[in-house]
Amino acid sequence: MASLSSKTALITGCNRGIGKAILEKLASLGCNVICATRNQTPEFEEFTLELSTKFDVSIQHIYFDLTDEESIKTSLNQLIKTKPTIDILINNAGIAYGGIMLMTPLKKIKEVFQVNYFSQILITQYIAKIMTKQKSGVIINMSSVMAMENFAGGSAYAASKAAVATFTRTTANELAPFNIRVNAIAPGLIETEMGDAMDQKTQELFNTRSDFKRRGTPQEVADLIAFLVSDEAKYITGQIIRIDGGM
Numbered sequence: 218m219a220s221l222s223s224k225t226a227l228i229t230g231c232n233r234g235i236g237k238a239i240l241e242k243l244a245s246l247g248c249n250v251i252c253a254t255r256n257q258t259p260e261f262e263e264f265t266l267e268l269s270t271k272f273d274v275s276i277q278h279i280y281f282d283l284t285d286e287e288s289i290k291t292s293l294n295q296l297i298k299t300k301p302t303i304d305i306l307i308n309n310a311g312i313a314y315g316g317i318m319l320m321t322p323l324k325k326i327k328e329v330f331q332v333n334y335f336s337q338i339l340i341t342q343y344i345a346k347i348m349t350k351q352k353s354g355v356i357i358n359m360s361s362v363m364a365m366e367n368f369a370g371g372s373a374y375a376a377s378k379a380a381v382a383t384f385t386r387t388t389a390n391e392l393a394p395f396n397i398r399v400n401a402i403a404p405g406l407i408e409t410e411m412g413d414a415m416d417q418k419t420q421e422l423f424n425t426r427s428d429f430k431r432r433g434t435p436q437e438v439a440d441l442i443a444f445l446v447s448d449e450a451k452y453i454t455g456q457i458i459r460i461d462g463g464m
């Protein structure tokens with residue numbers, strides 16, 4: 218796999234789940250990382266310190282809550298004052314919700330869209346400005362196969378991930394003149410707390426539909442992302458790439 222040494226990636230939600238696997242993978246390839254998480258915890262700071270020593274990379278921390286636009290702006294404005302180079306943005310953090318449409322309050326749908334869609338646009342606007350000045354960059358957004366398959370209960374989560382897919386295609390088109398690539402990943406069911414929290418019936422449906430009859434691992438998703446952010450994928454942009462064991 219191509220080295221990412223001398224690159225810097227900003228990854229949201231990398232304290233657990235898929236984001237943490239991406240953090241480990243990119244660091245192992247020599248990539249410096251800016252971890253954007255909701256909370257500061259000694260356990261995660263210790264983990265990143267070990268990672269930084271093990272792979273001789275710089276790991277920095279910034280904090281914001283995706284439900285709070287002002288906290289995103291404050292944190293990113295502070296980061297921008299340090300004039301960072303950011304080569305890679307991974308808009309990973311997200312929340313799931315599976316209530317059926319007739320039982321889902323509009324407030325809940327707006328909350329899911331705030332975290333999974335609107336906040337991702339805001340972060341991308343900030344970081345893409347840095348990338349346009351650099352005339353290079355790679356952005357990966359987190360969509361889902363739920364955006365493409367028909368499942369009951371998708372009016373909040375699946376719809377927000379469909380919006381992410383469209384946002385990915387349109388920003389890829391707008392940012393290509395600046396040599397910035399934008400792609401999205403659409404995972405099937407992955408072994409994380411979010412995957413575990415899905416109701417049993419939907420989990421079984423995913424396992425039945427997947428050719429491999431199992432969930433994916435966060436490391437398998439991280440491996441795909443490591444390829445997509447590398448120069449080996451330099452002709453790939455505007456794509457929604459499924460990683461679902463053959464659903």
Ligand SMILES: NC(=O)c1ccc[n+]([C@@H]2O[C@H](COP(=O)([O-])OP(=O)(O)OC[C@H]3O[C@@H](n4cnc5c(N)ncnc54)[C@H](OP(=O)(O)O)[C@@H]3O)[C@@H](O)[C@H]2O)c1
Pocket residue numbers: 229230231232233234235236254255256281282283284309310311312313332359360361362403404405406407408409410411412
């Ligand atoms: N797991 C799957 O089966 C699956 C399938 C398709 C797509 N995805 C997508 O992949 C991404 C990662 O999923 P995952 O399975 O790793 O989920 P996860 O284990 O539940 O982790 C979610 C991450 O997002 C962060 N986050 C959630 N709400 C936040 C907020 N308001 N502000 C800041 N950070 C917030 C969490 O931070 P805290 O620790 O502070 O809560 C955590 O770091 C998500 O976008 C998800 O929709 C997952």
